[in-house]
Amino acid sequence: SSELTQDPAVSVALGQTVRITCQGDSLRSYYASWYQQKPGQAPVLVIYGKNNRPSGIPDRFSGSSSGNTASLTITGAQAEDEADYYCNSRDSSGNHPFGGGTKLTVL
Amino acid sequence: QVQLVQSGAEVKKPGASVKVSCKASGYTFTSYGISWVRQAPGQGLEWMGWISAYNGNTNYAQKLQGRVTMTTDTSTSTAYMELRSLRSDDTAVYYCARDGVNGGDFWYDAFDIWGQGTMVTVSS
Numbered sequence: 001s002s003e004l005t006q007d008p009a010v011s012v013a014l015g016q017t018v019r020i021t022c023q024g025d026s027l028r029s030y031y032a033s034w035y036q037q038k039p040g041q042a043p044v045l046v047i048y049g050k051n052n053r054p055s056g057i058p059d060r061f062s063g064s065s066s067g068n069t070a071s072l073t074i075t076g077a078q079a080e081d082e083a084d085y086y087c088n089s090r091d092s093s094g095n096h097p098f099g100g101g102t103k104l105t106v107l
Numbered sequence: 108q109v110q111l112v113q114s115g116a117e118v119k120k121p122g123a124s125v126k127v128s129c130k131a132s133g134y135t136f137t138s139y140g141i142s143w144v145r146q147a148p149g150q151g152l153e154w155m156g157w158i159s160a161y162n163g164n165t166n167y168a169q170k171l172q173g174r175v176t177m178t179t180d181t182s183t184s185t186a187y188m189e190l191r192s193l194r195s196d197d198t199a200v201y202y203c204a205r206d207g208v209n210g211g212d213f214w215y216d217a218f219d220i221w222g223q224g225t226m227v228t229v230s231s
Contacts, residue, residue: 033217048217053132090216094166101151
């Protein structure tokens with residue numbers, strides 16, 4: 001299956017750690033990438049590969065993977081991290097489906 | 108700087124076609140692919156397909172097969188996405204994104220540069 005499943009919503013207290021997960025069969029074979037999207041803006045790549053951050057992404061963002069589950073962890077969440085987060089991965093047909101997205105609320 | 112600049116908003120009637128452009132600058136256009144992603148109002152991201160700017164090879168999402176065509180013009184470093192037989196549920200913001208991150212010895216599947224988005228409204 002090429003579907004990627006995410007929890008619709010997650011909340012975290014300011015300064016605490018939160019993990020956002022993404023499940024799918026394709027994650028057993030391919031890395032996930034993670035995107036942050038704020039209202040009215042284009043998505044921004046935050047994690048790719050095993051655990052790589054593009055230039056300019058704070059080191060509080062990290063990625064990991066185990067079996068069919070990829071995770072994005074924010075260590076010490078900030079108010080500006082409140083956003084929608086999407087995972088993406090390729091499948092065996094070369095398609096790149098997105099997960100349904102997780103709305104992160106920072107309390 | 109590296110950027111993708113898309114064409115402006117469009118309003119179309121059901122059954123019509125739309126063609127969105129995405130002009131790249133700041134990098135070697137033919138060294139990367141371009142993926143197109145859309146987002147209906149209040150909904151998540153949907154990957155539509157990919158085109159190699161090197162040789163024009165394409166891979167389209169199955170649900171759009173037969174209605175979408177992606178092309179490139181290497182002389183102007185511009186990618187195009189045409190969607191035909193428009194329906195109301197094609198109303199969305201359409202994004203182009205640079206596909207592939209060069210990790211030196213390894214290319215990663217990821218979209219690292221995004222256009223600003225083009226709003227396409229389908230309404231009678």
